[in-house]
Amino acid sequence: MRSPSSLKQEFLKKWMMGLHIYGSLKKKMSLLERKKAIKLSADIAMASARNGTTCWSRALVANASKDEQDKILVQHILGTESERLMKKVSVLPLMSNKRIRSKKVLRRSYGSIRRAKKSNIAASPPNKVLAISIAKRLVRKRTLLLKSLVPGGEFMDEIALIEETLDYILSLRAQVDVMRSLANASELNNKN
Amino acid sequence: MEKEVFMNEGTQLTWNSCTFGMEIQANDLNSATGQVPSYFLNPNWENSMDHSDPFESALSSMGSSPAASNAAGSSDNVREVITRLGNLRSSSGEISPNYCVKSKSTSNSGYSTPLSSPRMLNLSMVDSQIRGNLALLGNELTNLAPLSVDPGFVERATRFSCFGSTELPQRLVPTPRMESGMLSRVTSNQSIKVAGSHQSNKNSPQNGNSGRLENAEIGDSKEECSVSEQIPGGGSITKSNNGTNARKRKSTPRGKAKETPYPSASDAKVAAENDESTAKRNKQDEAAASGNAKENDENQKQAKENPKPPEPPKDYIHVRARRGQATDSHSLAERVRRERISERMKFLQDLVPGCNKVIGKAVMLDEIINYVQSLQRQVEFLSMKLATVNPRMDFNMEALLSKDIFQSPGSLPHTIYPVDSSAPAFPFGYQPQQGLSLQGGIPNNMERQFSLNLLNPSAPRNSSMQFTSMDGFCDTAPLVPSFWEDDLQGVVQMGFGQNQPQNFHGSMTAGQVKIEL
Numbered sequence: 001m002r003s004p005s006s007l008k009q010e011f012l013k014k015w016m017m018g019l020h021i022y023g024s025l026k027k028k029m030s031l032l033e034r035k036k037a038i039k040l041s042a043d044i045a046m047a048s049a050r051n052g053t054t055c056w057s058r059a060l061v062a063n064a065s066k067d068e069q070d071k072i073l074v075q076h077i078l079g080t081e082s083e084r085l086m087k088k089v090s091v092l093p094l095m096s097n098k099r100i101r102s103k104k105v106l107r108r109s110y111g112s113i114r115r116a117k118k119s120n121i122a123a124s125p126p127n128k129v130l131a132i133s134i135a136k137r138l139v140r141k142r143t144l145l146l147k148s149l150v151p152g153g154e155f156m157d158e159i160a161l162i163e164e165t166l167d168y169i170l171s172l173r174a175q176v177d178v179m180r181s182l183a184n185a186s187e188l189n190n191k192n
Numbered sequence: 193m194e195k196e197v198f199m200n201e202g203t204q205l206t207w208n209s210c211t212f213g214m215e216i217q218a219n220d221l222n223s224a225t226g227q228v229p230s231y232f233l234n235p236n237w238e239n240s241m242d243h244s245d246p247f248e249s250a251l252s253s254m255g256s257s258p259a260a261s262n263a264a265g266s267s268d269n270v271r272e273v274i275t276r277l278g279n280l281r282s283s284s285g286e287i288s289p290n291y292c293v294k295s296k297s298t299s300n301s302g303y304s305t306p307l308s309s310p311r312m313l314n315l316s317m318v319d320s321q322i323r324g325n326l327a328l329l330g331n332e333l334t335n336l337a338p339l340s341v342d343p344g345f346v347e348r349a350t351r352f353s354c355f356g357s358t359e360l361p362q363r364l365v366p367t368p369r370m371e372s373g374m375l376s377r378v379t380s381n382q383s384i385k386v387a388g389s390h391q392s393n394k395n396s397p398q399n400g401n402s403g404r405l406e407n408a409e410i411g412d413s414k415e416e417c418s419v420s421e422q423i424p425g426g427g428s429i430t431k432s433n434n435g436t437n438a439r440k441r442k443s444t445p446r447g448k449a450k451e452t453p454y455p456s457a458s459d460a461k462v463a464a465e466n467d468e469s470t471a472k473r474n475k476q477d478e479a480a481a482s483g484n485a486k487e488n489d490e491n492q493k494q495a496k497e498n499p500k501p502p503e504p505p506k507d508y509i510h511v512r513a514r515r516g517q518a519t520d521s522h523s524l525a526e527r528v529r530r531e532r533i534s535e536r537m538k539f540l541q542d543l544v545p546g547c548n549k550v551i552g553k554a555v556m557l558d559e560i561i562n563y564v565q566s567l568q569r570q571v572e573f574l575s576m577k578l579a580t581v582n583p584r585m586d587f588n589m590e591a592l593l594s595k596d597i598f599q600s601p602g603s604l605p606h607t608i609y610p611v612d613s614s615a616p617a618f619p620f621g622y623q624p625q626q627g628l629s630l631q632g633g634i635p636n637n638m639e640r641q642f643s644l645n646l647l648n649p650s651a652p653r654n655s656s657m658q659f660t661s662m663d664g665f666c667d668t669a670p671l672v673p674s675f676w677e678d679d680l681q682g683v684v685q686m687g688f689g690q691n692q693p694q695n696f697h698g699s700m701t702a703g704q705v706k707i708e709l
Binding site for chain 1: 533539540560563571572574
């Protein structure tokens with residue numbers, strides 16, 4: 001993994017590029033439009049700064065390139081990599097879907113086996129079983145939530161999810177850092 | 193088995209330590225980094241009773257090494273783990289089953305060892321003594337060489353084969369190693385076979401050398417811990433038993449041990465393969481209903497890898513079930529999965545602030561979710577802020593830069609980092625941002641409008657402003673969120689240490705030279 005500072009620099013470079021593209025595409029924008037543009041370009045810059053090596057960045061790009069106009073931006077920001085990334089993106093969900101389905105089947109059968117076993121064995125301490133099931137449910141609920149938070153999380157299994165979350169957090173941190181610096185700077189700029 | 197172990201305990205102490213010393217020596221001799229064996233040996237042997245702690249630390253460092261993907265580091269760690277494993281073996285109360293075999297072998301040959309030498313003496317061996325033992329053992333090995341040809345001996349050894357094969361992993365079952373093992377119990381037939389082939393074919397004085405060679409190869413390869421830890425074990429057994437067939441799994445019939453020119457991927461490739469193969473093996477584990485199916489997989493794999501030059505097998509992963517734990521492939525795979533998850537959760541725990549004290553997965557996930565959400569909200573908020581602040585979409589970099597430089601220290605608490613003695617040249621608030629902005633602006637130069645010269649006016653001003661801005665900085669330093677410090681520090685070093693000279697060489701001015709002071 002690269003150092004956070006180089007990530008930030010990469011991010012800032014791409015983000016500025018994206019903002020300039022937006023600025024040249026549309027002259028007049030409402031506040032919300034502007035906000036959306038800024039956020040989108042920041043996200044894509046973040047994703048491309050990670051160089052498409054992570055699932056979440058690919059998923060971000062995929063989500064962004066759904067919109068026709070945003071797609072142009074994405075292509076601009078990603079530049080030469082865009083084709084590679086887009087291709088990856090188009091392939092990825094299909095593959096992972098297939099994998100997920102088979103896994104689900106596996107898990108279902110597996111779960112039924114285990115449940116049968118459990119009902120035989122663990123009838124004696126009902127409280128403990130209850131507690132375990134509650135804990136499991138809690139964890140599952142939170143995992144689902146986390147999956148919805150991390151882009152592309154629906155397609156990940158638990159290990160991948162945690163790894164991606166790690167990476168995503170690091171990137172988000174860098175992003176927030178850079179954005180805050182810029183926001184503060186431009187605020188100051190406007191004041192004077 | 194336990195009985196046998198204890199029966200032989202009294203007689204074989206010296207043997208143990210001798211062999212053991214040699215094993216470690218062999219490992220360390222071949223380590224590319226040239227670690228001094230006594231470095232690992234001494235502390236462990238002194239407090240040999242609490243072997244779980246150093247072991248755990250070794251494993252934790254192991255655990256962190258894959259994340260860093262630092263190949264050299266991981267190999268070092270592997271070696272460390274190996275060494276510690278060895279210590280564990282020598283220091284724990286009972287004698288490993290391996291030594292049973294050894295005792296038989298010695299009695300068979302009529303070779304007599306000093307039986308009653310105190311163990312502690314051997315435990316406190318340091319480097320030179322180990323070397324001495326190595327030489328000694330070399331002699332012994334030549335003496336014992338004819339043994340492995342003896343059919344009766346082979347037969348006896350076959351009886352003990354299960355002990356020998358399970359030697360290392362089994363002894364480890366109660367230790368923390370299994371907790372963080374993250375490796376599935378996949379068959380080790382292949383390695384056993386290779387060990388067997390070593391034994392059967394190299395029963396000459398050369399034998400010891402072959403064992404050492406094996407270790408050398410392993411030492412160089414970057415491997416997951418249990419893999420290489422197992423094989424040095426095999427090597428040592430080959431050495432100590434002079435080619436008895438000690439390494440065998442119960443499930444593997446002896447006749448199957450065949451000589452295969454063993455596959456050897458180049459080290460780097462193996463390292464890269466390792467994770468994949470682990471995953472694959474897990475899947476195989478799931479899919480395979482019986483041990484036979486697993487064995488078939490192994491054989492297929494072996495066949496696949498055959499064209500490569502010979503080297504001992506590496507990608508074998510041992511997970512042993514503890515007493516009372518299920519051993520079917522499903523639950524083993526499940527356990528491995530859980531261990532992996534918990535390992536990664538630990539990384540997350542370190543990353544997310546306030547997550548350290550939390551116990552319980554659900555709560556931890558809560559914290560992580562909160563943190564991710566807060567970060568995402570921050571991004572939203574900041575983009576909103578930027579949108580309001582900039583009515584036009586163009587971000588005037590020149591203005592921003594100059595503002596950054598002139599006004600940041602007093603009025604921007606977030607981006608200020610604490611004074612650090614390591615960076616005394618620029619302990620001022622906003623320079624990270626400046627470094628960033630400069631860096632960001634320059635590459636766009638070719639096609640976009642951030643021109644180099646806009647940086648030039650800012651640079652001299654910056655250098656003159658540095659010294660006036662200290663006061664505000666010192667006041668606001670305590671407000672810094674702790675987790676930014678490192679990053680910003682890094683930015684400073686990056687921005688000023690390395691990047692500027694490269695980027696500005698075209699338009700270097702006196703002011704920029706000053707920045708780098």
